[in-house]
Amino acid sequence: MGGGTIHVLYVDSGPPSAGDISRRLESARESLRVTTVDSGSVDALSTELADCVVCDCALSDPSAAELLEAVREEDTEVPLVLFTDDVGGRTADESIPSFVDAYVPKQGEGRDHERLLGRIEDLVSRHRSETNYREVFEKAAVAMSVRDPETGRFLDVNERYCELTGYSRGELIGRTSEEVGGEHAGYTADRAHELLRQTIEEGSQTVEWVNERRDGTSVRVQATLKPAEIDGQTRVLVSLHDVTDQREREADLERKNDLFERTQRIGHIGGWELDVETDELRWTDEVRRILGVPPDFDPDPDGVVEWFHPDDQPTVREAFSRSVIEGEPYDIEARVTTDDGDTRWVRIRADPQTTGDGQRRIRGTVRDITDRKRREELLHELHHRTRELIRAETPTEIAHIAVETAEETLGLPLSGIHLDDGDGTLRAAAVTDAVREHVGENPDYDRSSTDHGDELAWEVFESGESRLIEDIDTNGDLDIDSAIRSGLVYPLGDHGVFITSSPDPEQFGEEEQAFAEMLAATTTAALDRAKREQRYDAIFNQTFQFTGLTQPDGTLTEANDTALTFVDATREEVTGKPLWETPWFQYDDDTRQLARDAVERARAGGFFRGELPIVGGDGEEIITDFSLRPVTDETGQVIMLVPEGRDITELKEREAELERKNEQLEEFASVVSHDLRNPLAVASGHLELALEEYDDDNLEYVKEAHDRMESLIDDLLALARQGTSVDERRVVDLEATVRRSWRTVETGDATLRVASNGSFEADPSRLGQLFENLFRNAVEYAGNAPTVTVGVLDDGDGFYVEDDGPGIPPERRDRVFEAGHTTSETGTGFGLRIVERIATAHGWTIVVTEGADGGARFEVTGVEMRVDGKTV
Structure with missing residues (x-):
C-alpha cells in the first residue's frame, strides 16, 4: 500500500506469543514495523508514533476492558484492533467496546497474521487518506455560530451554518433557538440556553443535537461549545458537524450486524457420548442428519475417523486419543464426507467425565458449521x-x-x-x-x-x-x-x-x-x-503553486505535481526527508538554514513567510514567495505543516525595472532642475539688464518666453516627482484644505464657494497640489471673475470642483488629462495631468463633465467621505 512505512504497536496482555505474530507481520511486508510491548502498567503506554495499535487480549480477562480503554484514552484517533480468541456467540460480540475499530478473532490456522495484516493496512490507509483530505482541505468548512450565553441569541453565523440550516444570516442574527431551531423532544430552546450557560460555567463540551432547517426538515448535528472572549464580551462559539448521515449509517450498520448475528446462529447441534470402558458410541438423530445417514444407523467407534476428510484425519485422531488416554477436552473444526458424498464442515467438542461410580465417559457435540465456514x-x-x-x-x-x-x-x-x-x-x-x-x-x-x-x-x-x-x-x-x-x-x-x-x-x-x-x-x-x-x-495537484505536507518535525509526507515537476523528482525520492534536505532548498547554505528556521517556527505554532531562490531540474532559477503554515487539531496541538511556494520571479523583475525607471525619472528631474534652470537664470539676468538700458518691445517677448519656460520646468518637475502611491495619510477637512490651497493661487477676481463640507483620509501636501492645479485651471480658462464651487458629491462617494465658465466640449474631455494638452497660450498642459496622477496615487478616479451652470466640473470618486461624523 502507499503512504510509506506503517508503525504498529503490538500490546500483548497474555502469554508471550506476540513475538511470533510480530515476526510474521514484519516478514509479510517490508514497509511494516512492529513494536511489541507487554501491557504491564496501562499508564506507561504511549501511542505517539504508532499508525495502528493491536491489543492481543482475551475477552474473558477482566483487565481487557481496562487495557482497551487506556489505549483509546491515550490516542482517540489512532486505529485500534482487538486481536483475541473467537469465543463465538452474542456474548463475545457484545463484549467488544464500540470504540474498537476492528475485531480480528484468532483461529489458530497459521493464517491469523494474514487476516490481521489485512485489517491493519485497510485501517491505516483509510485513516491516512481521511486525515490528509480532512485536515488540509475540509477543516475550515465547519458550520459555526457565536451565541450570547445569557439570551441564547445568535450574534454571528458563517456561510456553512447558513447552508446547513437553510436560513440566511439576516434571518438568524438577533434571534434565539426557539425562533429558528424548532422544538423537538429533548432538544428544546430552554435546554439550548442551559447548555450555553453551562459552557461558560464549566468549560467546553460536545453534545448531539437536533436542529430544524428552514424548510422544516431535521438535521442531527454534533455541537462543540467553547467559551470565547469576543470584542471584550464572554460568548459561546458553537461548531456544528452534520452527523445525520453518519447516524443513519450507524443504524444501518447495527441492523446489518444484527442480521449477520442471526444468520450465524442458523444451524442445529447434535450430541454424542462414548463409554470409554465398553467402547460404546451413541449419536443423537441430529448427528445422523448432519452425516446424511438413516435414523437407525449404528455408529462404529473404530470407523468414526474415516468420516473425516483425509487432510483432517490426523488432527481428529490425535485430539480423540488425548481425550481418551489423558482425559483432555477438545474443540476442533474439521471436514466430514456425508453418506451421499457431500463435504461439510463440523465443529466437534469433547468433554471427558468421570461418573460417581468411577466410570469414564466422553460427552460432546457436533455442530454443522458449513454455512458459517462458507460465510467466513x-x-x-x-x-x-x-x-x-x-x-x-x-x-x-x-x-x-x-x-x-x-x-x-x-x-x-x-x-x-x-x-x-x-x-x-x-x-x-x-x-x-x-x-x-x-x-x-x-x-x-x-x-x-x-x-x-x-x-x-x-x-x-x-x-x-x-x-x-x-x-x-x-x-x-x-x-x-x-x-x-x-x-x-x-x-x-x-x-x-x-x-x-x-x-x-x-x-x-x-x-x-x-x-x-x-x-x-x-x-x-x-x-x-x-x-x-x-x-x-x-485542489492539491492542479494548482500552479508549490504545495506539500510535512509532519510537525519537518519530514515531508506529500508534494504536489507542480512542485515535483519543477525539480524533476518523484514522490518516492523526496518524501520521508526533512524539508531542508529536499531539492527545493539546495540553492545554498542560507536557503537550507531558512527551511530549518521555518520548520521550528511553524512547529511552535507560528507562521513563516519569506522570499528564497530555488533551482529547477533543468537549471532554471526562480524566486519564490515561500510560506510554512501549521495545522492544529481541536486541542491546538500542531499535527502537520503546510509548505507553499509561489513563483514571484516576474514580479521581482518588474519591481527592479520599476526601480530603474524611478531612478531614471529622478535623474531627469535633477537635469531639469539644475541643467535647465541655471542657463535660464543667466539669460533672465542679462534680460533684466537689457530692459533697464533699452525700451524694446522685443525684449518683453523674450521675458514672456522666459516666464513660460520657468512654468514648464516647474510643472515638469511636479509631474516627474508624483509617485504612483501614497505612503502616509491622515484625516483632512475638505473646506479647510480648499481655502488653504485657494490662498496659494493667483486667483485675481475669481470667487471661491464651498457648497458642502466633509472629511476623509489623504496626503495633505499632495491633496493641496490637486486643488491648486484645479483652481489655476479654472482661473485661466473660465473667463473674467469666475465663481469656483467645491463640495461633496450627492452620493457621498467623493468631492467635486466646478466653475461657471464656458466649460469643456465633450469631444475634448477625454484628452484634458494628457500631458502637454492645453488650449491656452500661457498654459503648460501639465496641470491636469498632475491632478490625475495625484488622484490615482490615492486610489481615486477623476473625470470631467459639465457643471450646473455649464462650466467645467471635475468629480473625484472612490473617496470614503464622512459627513457630520458619519461615513457616507
Whole structure:
C-alpha cells in the first residue's frame, strides 16, 4: 500500500506469543514495523508514533476492558484492533467496546497474521487518506455560530451554518433557538440556553443535537461549545458537524450486524457420548442428519475417523486419543464426507467425565458449521475485494470491481452499477454479461421516463432507501415487462444505485440481502473516497503553486505535481526527508538554514513567510514567495505543516525595472532642475539688464518666453516627482484644505464657494497640489471673475470642483488629462495631468463633465467621505 512505512504497536496482555505474530507481520511486508510491548502498567503506554495499535487480549480477562480503554484514552484517533480468541456467540460480540475499530478473532490456522495484516493496512490507509483530505482541505468548512450565553441569541453565523440550516444570516442574527431551531423532544430552546450557560460555567463540551432547517426538515448535528472572549464580551462559539448521515449509517450498520448475528446462529447441534470402558458410541438423530445417514444407523467407534476428510484425519485422531488416554477436552473444526458424498464442515467438542461410580465417559457435540465456514470464506473474499475497491481510482473502475464481486463472489449473476450522470440519467457504469443477455444492451434509467423500472431506480436513488422486490408478478405497484421476477436495489449515496435481480421469484433471503448490502456499503465508501481524492487532486495537484505536507518535525509526507515537476523528482525520492534536505532548498547554505528556521517556527505554532531562490531540474532559477503554515487539531496541538511556494520571479523583475525607471525619472528631474534652470537664470539676468538700458518691445517677448519656460520646468518637475502611491495619510477637512490651497493661487477676481463640507483620509501636501492645479485651471480658462464651487458629491462617494465658465466640449474631455494638452497660450498642459496622477496615487478616479451652470466640473470618486461624523 502507499503512504510509506506503517508503525504498529503490538500490546500483548497474555502469554508471550506476540513475538511470533510480530515476526510474521514484519516478514509479510517490508514497509511494516512492529513494536511489541507487554501491557504491564496501562499508564506507561504511549501511542505517539504508532499508525495502528493491536491489543492481543482475551475477552474473558477482566483487565481487557481496562487495557482497551487506556489505549483509546491515550490516542482517540489512532486505529485500534482487538486481536483475541473467537469465543463465538452474542456474548463475545457484545463484549467488544464500540470504540474498537476492528475485531480480528484468532483461529489458530497459521493464517491469523494474514487476516490481521489485512485489517491493519485497510485501517491505516483509510485513516491516512481521511486525515490528509480532512485536515488540509475540509477543516475550515465547519458550520459555526457565536451565541450570547445569557439570551441564547445568535450574534454571528458563517456561510456553512447558513447552508446547513437553510436560513440566511439576516434571518438568524438577533434571534434565539426557539425562533429558528424548532422544538423537538429533548432538544428544546430552554435546554439550548442551559447548555450555553453551562459552557461558560464549566468549560467546553460536545453534545448531539437536533436542529430544524428552514424548510422544516431535521438535521442531527454534533455541537462543540467553547467559551470565547469576543470584542471584550464572554460568548459561546458553537461548531456544528452534520452527523445525520453518519447516524443513519450507524443504524444501518447495527441492523446489518444484527442480521449477520442471526444468520450465524442458523444451524442445529447434535450430541454424542462414548463409554470409554465398553467402547460404546451413541449419536443423537441430529448427528445422523448432519452425516446424511438413516435414523437407525449404528455408529462404529473404530470407523468414526474415516468420516473425516483425509487432510483432517490426523488432527481428529490425535485430539480423540488425548481425550481418551489423558482425559483432555477438545474443540476442533474439521471436514466430514456425508453418506451421499457431500463435504461439510463440523465443529466437534469433547468433554471427558468421570461418573460417581468411577466410570469414564466422553460427552460432546457436533455442530454443522458449513454455512458459517462458507460465510467466513465469503467474508474473506469480500475483504480481499474491498481492498481492491479501496485502491481503485475512478468510479468506472470501482463499478467494474463491484459488479465482478457480485457475480463471482456473491453468486449474483444479474448485477449492475448505475451512476448519476448529472443530466437526469442513471447510466450503466458496469453490468454483468448476463444482464446484457437479458436486456440486450447496457440499461440506463431516465429520470423523466414513466417506465416503472426507471421510476423504481430513481425512487431508491433519491430517497436513499433500498428496495426488495420478492415477486414482480404479485407486486401491485410495479408493472414491468421483463423476464426478471425478483430483485434488490440499493442506493450508493449521491453516486447512483446497485441493482441485482433474478428470473426467479423470492431469490433474495436475509443472507443474500446482508451480503449485497455490505457490497453496496463498501462500494459507496469507495466512490466517496474516489470523489474526495478527485477533489483533493483538483485542489492539491492542479494548482500552479508549490504545495506539500510535512509532519510537525519537518519530514515531508506529500508534494504536489507542480512542485515535483519543477525539480524533476518523484514522490518516492523526496518524501520521508526533512524539508531542508529536499531539492527545493539546495540553492545554498542560507536557503537550507531558512527551511530549518521555518520548520521550528511553524512547529511552535507560528507562521513563516519569506522570499528564497530555488533551482529547477533543468537549471532554471526562480524566486519564490515561500510560506510554512501549521495545522492544529481541536486541542491546538500542531499535527502537520503546510509548505507553499509561489513563483514571484516576474514580479521581482518588474519591481527592479520599476526601480530603474524611478531612478531614471529622478535623474531627469535633477537635469531639469539644475541643467535647465541655471542657463535660464543667466539669460533672465542679462534680460533684466537689457530692459533697464533699452525700451524694446522685443525684449518683453523674450521675458514672456522666459516666464513660460520657468512654468514648464516647474510643472515638469511636479509631474516627474508624483509617485504612483501614497505612503502616509491622515484625516483632512475638505473646506479647510480648499481655502488653504485657494490662498496659494493667483486667483485675481475669481470667487471661491464651498457648497458642502466633509472629511476623509489623504496626503495633505499632495491633496493641496490637486486643488491648486484645479483652481489655476479654472482661473485661466473660465473667463473674467469666475465663481469656483467645491463640495461633496450627492452620493457621498467623493468631492467635486466646478466653475461657471464656458466649460469643456465633450469631444475634448477625454484628452484634458494628457500631458502637454492645453488650449491656452500661457498654459503648460501639465496641470491636469498632475491632478490625475495625484488622484490615482490615492486610489481615486477623476473625470470631467459639465457643471450646473455649464462650466467645467471635475468629480473625484472612490473617496470614503464622512459627513457630520458619519461615513457616507
